[in-house]
Every structure is written in C-alpha cells, then in structure tokens.
Amino acid sequence: MDTTATSTQPTASTAPTAPLKVAVILGSNRDGRFGPVIADWFLARAARHPGIETELIDVVEAALPTAITFHPGPEEAARIGAVSERLAAADAFVVLTPEYNHSFPAPLKSLIDWHGPEWHAKPVAFVSYGGISGGLRAVEQLRQVFAELHTVTVRDTVSFHNAGALFDDTGRHLEPGPADAAAKTLLDQLVWWGAALRDARNARPYGA
16 A cells, blocks of 8 residues: 655645636716616626626726826825726726717726726726617727727627616616626636736736
8 A cells, every 4th residue: 555645735736826806897977877787787797706806996986087187186196096006906807888979988088098007917808788789889999998008808798788678677687698608708718817917917027
C-alpha cells in the first residue's frame, strides 16, 4: 500500500479566486425612466451567477456635472471622486442603456467622459432596452466610445425590444427564458474577460 503523504496546500490551479467586482451602470435619468426595472431584473440574474459581486452606479444618484472642467468646485469634485473610486475598484462593467434618438443618454456620456484610467484594460458588457431596435443602436455607438478608453467590449448583449410590454407592473419578465439565457451568456463572457484582464493587470500594469 502506498503511504506517501500528499499535500493539502492549494496550488495555483486550485486556490480560490476572489470574486469579480462588477460595476453595473444605470445610464438613464429621464423622468419616468424604465431603467430601474431593467436594473432590478439584471441584478437578480447576476446574483445567481457564481464568482461575481455587483454594485449599482446610478447616474441620477451620482449627479455628475455635465460641463467637463479641470477645476470642478468642491461639491462637484466630491461627487466625481466618489464615482471614480467605485469605477477604479471594479474589475468589469455592465452598462444599462436605453436608446434616445438612435443614441445613448447624455448623463451616461458625462459619467464616461469624467473618467479615464478607471476604465483601462477592463471589459464592458451592455444591456439595452428601447422600442423596436431594443437599444442596440445605442450599444453600437457605446462600443466606439469605450474602444477609445482602452476597454474590451463583450460581444453578446441583452436587449429588450418594446421593453415596456415585456414586464408586468411588478417588474416581472413575462417570458423570462430567452432573456435569462442571454444574461447568462453575457455574464459568462464578462467573467472570462474580467478574470483574464485582472490577472494581466496584476502581472503587468497596463500602460495606455
């Protein structure tokens, strides 16, 4: 009988991995916005996915100034700094966006433009909603914006076409199967890219 002792110490391949920190950005501030329904739906699906931790960043609560300046006032600087810390701490991002006039909302662009290194070498995924287009034209424009910020955008999206008709008054999706499957695909891809890029940044800091 083989009595050779075996090590119980974790190896590089079996050591536990820290959860991926995902910042979920709610990009609409329109009066009567549908975005919170989408955010609640997505956060519930993300909670089921192993290996991630989510934090919601709402452009309404962030209340960032729309005028980009190198010398914001003290109150504005504090609001910007609070968002900067949360973005910098994230390993990956999910942007929730509607489509307004074939594009994405102005406060979302302001939040993006106030920051630079916080985005670098991290993945960004998209959940969109709107009318017949499902917000996908907004997503395609956002891909161009985030490419300039040294991110990797995840291929697969979740999009809700004629979104208002898909949920009941309590925010429950009426036909959840396809959307749930799309959310899982998006999260699987986000976790792969998020873990790979986190490891790469830890091994060698990214130089933009």
